[in-house]
Amino acid sequence: MSILRTKDLSKIGYTNDKARSLVANIMSRHFKHHTKTQIIELLTQIKNNPEAYVADKQVGKIAETFIDKVKECAFQTFNLLQESGQLKIYGGKEIDHGAKKQMELAMSLPIVAQGALMPDAHTGYGLPIGGVLATENAVIPYAVGVDIGCRMSLSIIDESDSYFKRYSHHMKMALKEQTYFGMEGVAPVPAAHEVLDSPVFQETELLKRLHGKAWRQLGSSGGGNHFVEFGEIELYEGNTLDLSPKKYMALLSHSGSRGLGANIAQHYTKIAMNTCKLPREVERLAWLDLDTEAGQEYWLSMNLAGDYAKACHDVIHENLLKSLGLQALAKAENHHNFAWKDQLSNGKELIVHRKGATPAHAGELGIIPGSMSTPAYLVMGKGAEHALNSAAHGAGRAMSRQKAKANTTASALKKMLGNAGVTLIGGSVEENPMAYKDIEKVMQAQKDLVVVHGKFMPRIVRMNKD
Incomplete structure (x- = not known):
């Protein structure tokens, strides 16, 4: 058998890595006495009429890859169901009409089994921010979101308020020198992390192309509401971290999977919209x-993006603590903008999308931030099934970024932060505290979903300067 090159396979439509791998293995085992012309002719027939070969013991697996593709690209139109599924809304009085309408429309899709709207919810794209949607054997890229695996990470440090008084300048300099934000925010020397060695980066052409971007952006944060901040956390009696109930210094960060996640989201949303035509x-x-x-490709890629987001936080925390000669006593973290396979009490497995919502299974730790001058809360989930084991992911926006910019000046923001004892590095008026809902009202509205184990107050905040 003459050797088939990649370009030979591409010419006859074998552009999928899985199909190429199967061809190489099967042809070398069962067709080694055939000529190159005969093999190309056979492979062409399999591609053009895969159903005729799917039962064949030797080439059936090759044929299956094209039947999948036919299904995947089939043009189908689904009508919205007239009757909505189960939807539970928390803190509804503080949620805008647009977010509720978006959630009701999402609930009418034929694949949806259950949904919930968190008290920090507000209008988004597709699914509202704060929307939780459970589907049957299907994933909606836009219900996960563009910033896949956006994450909260908290390191608790065995230092007290006196550390801020003695070393506040060092902490500010560390934040300026060790954190990177926005589109161009990358470290001068790229960080190292085992996530970059993940074999998943070799599974699809898209992930192969994105590996370089992931390497360059590792350990950086996005723009908008992403932050890295030092503050003080008070842990309560009986906290799940098994630390003494007192005040500690802490490092808190919020960011996601950067360009890796955004490109995955855009790529698979386009495929979904081209193959599943909706009103x-x-x-x-x-x-x-x-x-x-x-x-399957999206699911694999989404999970890699989640691992990558965690790696970014690992690098941020490690670099900052190392630069200040500090060590973490304990760490808590969670992410949102993700989809999980969750099994409910009735034994049914569903795909639970949490777009701007925190996982809150019974005993599960989470972090729910307010704004740059209001508390964040360390919480433990109660496992409320009506909420699909979820909780809010923050205070939630009360104003759009445009409205916040129009209603607040830089001097007003500076005064707000001064009154709260907060130093801001970077940042913008779009993220001012008045642009967000009252975190205390949000926490009150979800008292059936989580129990509070600690209260964090920001002191030195680093954000992207938009």
Whole structure:
């Protein structure tokens, strides 16, 4: 058998890595006495009529890859169901009408089994921020969100308020020198982390192309509401970290999977919208069946983006603490903008999308921030099934970024932060505290979902200067 090159396979439509790998293995085992012309002719016939070969013991697996593709690209139109599924809304009085309408539309999709709206909810793209949606064997890229695996990470440090008084200048300099924000925010020397060695980066052409970007951006943070901040946390009696109930210094960060996650989201949203045609008002909620190749690829890529987001926080915390000669006593973290396979008490497994919502299974730790001058809370989930084991991911916006910019000046923001005893490095008026809902009202509205184990107050905040 003459050797088949990649370009030979590409010419006849074998562009999928899985199909190419199968061809190499099967042809070398069962067709080694065939000529190159005969093999190309056979492979062409398999591609053009895969159903005729799917039962074949030797080439059936190759044929299956094209049947998947036919299903994946089939043009289907789904009508919205007239009757909505189960939807539970928390803190509804503080949630805008647009967010509720978006959630109701999402609930009418035929793949949806259950949903919940968290008290920090506000209008988003496709699914509202704060929306939790459970589907049956399908994933909706836009219900996960663009910033896949956006994450909170908290390091608790065995230092007290006196450390701020003695070393506040050092802490400010560390934040300026060791953190990087925004589109161009990358370290002069790229960080190292085992996530970059993940074999998943070799699983698809898209991930192969994104590896370089992931390497460059590792340990950096996005713009908008992403932050890295030092503050003080008071841990309560009986906290799940098994630390003495007192005040500690802490480092808190919020950011996601950077360009890696954004590119994955855009790529698979486009595929979903091209293969699952929906009415215009919900077209961004197009889904991928998890039994298709595209669905499996997205699931693999989404999980890699979640691992990458965690790695970014690991690097940020490690670099900052090392530069100040500090060590963490304990760490707590969680992410949102993700989809999980969750099994409910009735034994049914569903795909639970949490777009701007915190996982809150019974005993699960989470962090719910307020704003740059209001508390963040260390919480433990209660496992409320009506909320799909979820809670808010923050205070939630009360104003759009445009409205916040129009209603607040830089001097007013400076005064607000001065009154709260907070130093801001970077940042913008778009993220001012008045742009967010009252975190205390949000926490009150979800008292059935989480129990508070600690209260964090920001002191030195680093954000992107938009």
